[in-house]
Amino acid sequence: MDLKDRIEKLEAEIGPAALNLTDTSVGAGGAGSSSTSSGGGSSNPTSTSGKAPVPFPGGAPSPSAPGARRPGSPASPVPKPPSKGSSGRKGTWRVEDLEGELERKIKMLEKERQAMRKETQGQHEKINQGIGSVTDRVTELEHTLTEPSFPEGFVLSFPMRTNYMYGMVRKEITEMYAFTACLWLKAKEGGIGTPFSYSVPGQPNELVLLQGVHNPVELLINDKVAQLPLSLPQDEWQHICVSWTLRDGVWKAYQGGKMKGRGEGLAAWHPIKPGGVLILGQEQDTLGGRFDASQALVGEISQFNLWDRVLKPAEVAALADCSSSALGNIAPWTDHDVDVYGGATKESLDPCHAAQRSSLNSPKQ
Structure with missing residues (x-):
């Protein structure tokens, strides 16, 4: 065939x-090659x-067999399947590329947010500092405008026995190995109460001067007590000073510039601790508070000064006869260093002039 x-x-x-x-x-090279020998080797x-x-x-x-092409298809190599995540079209993103790009953008935005947050915090701090400075200045101006000045001296007045009227010394109290406290005092009732009390954490009676009804004047240091031979009549200005040193616990009591008594063994070798609260007119049962009305001062005080040394007798006498107006180096008597609370008042008065007028008006013996 x-x-x-x-x-x-x-x-x-x-x-x-x-x-x-x-x-x-x-x-x-396989079966069905393009060249077949037939007869005389014709092509x-x-x-x-x-x-x-x-x-x-x-x-x-079969057209569906692996590697087979449909009849009439051009002789071209079989295309490779598209890689994972690719749509098979040129120039499209893979899923991995999109995830990486999103992650990079998120990190960049997070860094920008942190930088903005830090910058905002810095601006807030500057604003708060500015507001604080303005507030302090306004408070200072208000205090200057509302608080009367007392160029001729002032007194603190405690008109009734309460557990809420008191004065407070603003100055920070440092550690003291000796002290002298002086003040003018005018009692309104028998038993003057507490002219001043200094309390520290853990010890409300670090340094206290008080007198109860029908009791002598007492000086307390670290809860140790010394009775002072002072007599304080009602409605008369009296100048009193008390001094103490931790060496042997020696104390001295002055009235009217004259020493009325001395003693030793009062809290010897115990330094007065720093960082406490100094209250005028009340005795503290806890640091800065829990006052007892029965121990409150009824009357007036002025020229309260506190030194961290023992004054010489001549210095005490000069304060008592008003020839000296020295201020304490620990707690000075200035109107901006003493505040009043609970109804206690500041009143313009020079106790030296008042005491001199009282002595002039008193009948001669």
Whole structure:
């Protein structure tokens, strides 16, 4: 059977469309190669342009078989499947790339937010500092405008026995190995109460001067007590001073510039502790508070000064006869260093002039 008869037979069996293949549809060197020996070694046709194609031995390959091409498809290599996450089109982002870009953007935005937050905090601190400075200045101006000045001296007045009227010394108290406290005092009732009390954490009676009803004047240091030989009549200005040193606990008591008594063994070698609260007119049962009305001062005090040394007798006498106006280096008597609370008042008065007038008006013996 010649070649033409064979082709016609195949066309009748499988149809001519299945044979519409080019000569490159079969791998080289395998069955069904583009060249077949027949008769005298003549070449077979290589295209479908008017010539018969070379048949596959054993029949045509299935279009759905692996590696097979549909009839009539061009001779081109099989395209690779698109990589994971790719749509198969040129220039598109992969999922991994998008995630990385988003993560980078998030980190950049977080850094910017932190920088803005830090800058904002710095601005807030500057604003708060400015507000604080303005507030302090306003408070100072208000105090200057509302608080009367006392160029000729002032007194603190405690008109009744309460547990809420008191004065407070603003100055910070340092550690003291000796002291002298002096003041002018005018009692309104028998038993003057407490002219001053100094309390520290853990010890409300670190330094106290008081007199109860029907009791002598007492000086307390670290809860140790010394009775002072002082006599304080009502409605008369009296100048009193008390001094003490931790060496042997020696104390001295002055009235009217004259020493009325002395003693020793009062809280010897115990330094007065720093950082406490100094109250005028009340005795403290806790640091800065829990006052007892029965121990409150009823009357007036003025020129309260505190030194961290023992004054000489001549210095005490000069204070008592008003020839000296020395201020204490620990607690000075100035209107801006002493505040009043609970109804206690500041009144303009010079106790030296008042005492001199009282002595002039008193009948001679």
